[in-house]
Every structure is written in C-alpha cells, then in structure tokens.
Amino acid sequence: MNLxxxxxxxxxxxxxxxxxxxxxYSVEKANAYLKLLKAKxxxxxxxxxxxxxxxxxxxxxxLYGNNNEPYTYSNITMKPIVFTKPLLDIxxxxxxxxxxxxxxxxxxxxxxxxxxxxxxxDNEKELGMHPVIASVSFGAERYFHFKxxxxxxxxxxxxxxxxSLLIMKGEMQxxxxxxxxxxxREIGERINLTFRYIKRKNQGPSTLVLLICFLYxx
Ligand SMILES: O=C(O)CCC(=O)C(=O)O
Ligand SMILES: [Fe+2]
Numbered sequence: 363m364n365l366x367x368x369x370x371x372x373x374x375x376x377x378x379x380x381x382x383x384x385x386x387y388s389v390e391k392a393n394a395y396l397k398l399l400k401a402k403x404x405x406x407x408x409x410x411x412x413x414x415x416x417x418x419x420x421x422x423x424x425l426y427g428n429n430n431e432p433y434t435y436s437n438i439t440m441k442p443i444v445f446t447k448p449l450l451d452i453x454x455x456x457x458x459x460x461x462x463x464x465x466x467x468x469x470x471x472x473x474x475x476x477x478x479x480x481x482x483x484d485n486e487k488e489l490g491m492h493p494v495i496a497s498v499s500f501g502a503e504r505y506f507h508f509k510x511x512x513x514x515x516x517x518x519x520x521x522x523x524x525x526s527l528l529i530m531k532g533e534m535q536x537x538x539x540x541x542x543x544x545x546x547r548e549i550g551e552r553i554n555l556t557f558r559y560i561k562r563k564n565q566g567p568s569t570l571v572l573l574i575c576f577l578y579x580x
Contacts, residue, residue: 376513378534382520383459383527386498392525396500398448399553405471408438420544421477427466431560435486442466449555456496456557460529464496464557472504472552475545481509485535488560493535497528501552508540522554 373380387395405422425433426449427442434440445453449467457463470479484495499522506528510516516538522528530540542554 375518375534375538376510376516377532377537378530379532380508380520380534381527381529381531384523385525386455386459386527387500387525389525392500395448395452396524396551396553399469399500399555400471400551402446402448403469403471403553404443405469406440408440410436410438412436421479422471422473424469425466426469427560429465429560429562431465431488431562433466433468433486433488433558433560435484436482440468452498452555453557456498456527459527460494460496462494462496462559464559466560467555467557470554470556472502472542472554474551475547475549478544479542481539481541483535483539484530484556484558488563489535489558490561491536492531492533493559495530495535496557497522497530498555498557499526499528499552500524500554502549504542504545504549504552506540507543508538510538512537 369384371382371384373382403424405424407422408419409416410419419438423440425440425442426445427433428445430442432439432441445467453464453467472478484493489495501524503521503523506520506522508518508520520528
C-alpha cells in the first residue's frame with residue numbers, strides 16, 4: 363500500500379507526522395554524495411552490550427556536529443567530529459526544507475543486507491521533547507519499519523530511496539519505534555544521515571549565579 367499521495371508526501375499518523383520526499387537529491391548528486399561520504403567519513407565500528415553480551419554493531423557509524431556535545435545511545439557515547447563541507451551543504455539543504463536547525467548528524471553505513479538497526483526511538487534526553495529528526499538516504503533502498511508502542515494496528519513500512527529525505531516530527535519518538543530490518547536480498551551499500559538538534563548540557567553559569575557572584579564581590 364502506498365501511504366502517500368504526492369511528491370512531497372505527508373503522512374499524518376496518530377501521535378506523529380512524517381514527511382517523505384523521494385527525489386530530494388537528483389540521482390547524479392546522490393551518486394556523488396554516496397561515493398564521497400563512503401570515502402571521506404571517519405567510520406567507526408562500535409561494540410554494544412545487550413543483556414550482558416557484547417557484540418559489534420551490525421553497521422558502521424560516525425557522529426559529526428558543531429557544538430561538541432557528545433551523544434549517548436545504547437550505552438555508546440560518541441564524540442562529534444567537526445562538520446565537513448559536504449555535510450554542511452547537506453545540512454543547509456535539509457534545514458531549508460524542514461524549516462528547522464540541526465546541530466549534529468549521525469551517519470550509518472549499512473554494508474550489506476545483514477546490516478541493520480533494531481527497534482528503537484530517537485528519544486535520548488539531550489534531543490529534548492518531541493524532536494524533529496531529518497533522515498537522508500543514499501545507496502541501496504532499504505525498508506524503514508515503524509510501529510506505534512500501544513496501538514497495535516499501527517504498523518507501517520516505507521521504502522527509503524536513493525537521494526530521499528524523511529522527516530519525523532510531532533510526538534513520533536515518544537509513541538513510535540522504528541527499525542531498518544535485515545534483508546536476504548543481494549543489495550549494495552547504503553548510507554543514512556540523521557540530522558538532530560542536540561542540546562548543550564553545560565551552558566555555563568546562569569545569569570542568577572553571575573548576579574549573586576557580582577553582588578557578593580561588590
Ligand atoms: O538508517 C535509517 O534509515 C535509520 C537510522 C536510525 O534510525 C538512527 O540512526 O537512529
Ligand atoms: Fe533512529
């Protein structure tokens with residue numbers, strides 16, 4: 363079933379809004395970004411510990427950002443690398459379309475069909491309440507599954523195409539889970555970029571603290 367009806371496809375769901383733009387980038391531009399990001403990204407292969415067992419994540423990842431804030435998920439803390447020019451260019455394109463600013467991008471490299479990303483929500487507290495997440499895909503098409511946490515009939519899938527943009531907003535991260543399942547199909551590599559706004563933890567002393575210090579010294 364095609365859940366969407368036009369080129370900029372908007373899907374209103376209970377507790378979520380999804381916007382999908384299949385041809386956000388032309389095939390030529392998407393091909394160039396796929397090649398560039400594969401070669402120039404500082405890919406890392408982290409281990410995760412789940413239920414007391416440690417194993418390598420089924421994909422490679424990298425975090426880039428502009429505010430030096432670390433990002434922690436599944437017990438992995440990633441320190442951002444300063445944005446490169448191509449990532450800044452993509453960020454600007456995405457920000458324009460989403461009318462939203464982002465501080466960071468988490469990149470995933472799915473090397474083959476057996477690489478995946480298990481059921482989760484992007485609901486870490488440094489993302490704040492109801493974050494807007496913008497997800498750009500290059501390379502092999504993969505299915506994005508999403509299901510409501512409590513409404514059991516709300517289960518959908520969407521094929522994320524080469525050069526596409528998906529925006530998740532509203533209460534999606536509080537009420538829904540998403541995943542990229544493994545596939546047995548013979549497929550090539552896929553790179554996905556999820557742009558996020560990561561809040562600063564340490565903003566320095568508050569105005570009130572500064573005022574008290576000033577009065578004390580005076
Ligand atoms: O690869 C994708 O399309 C999704 C990635 C994702 O959900 C994440 O990095 O949090
Ligand atoms: Fe996610």
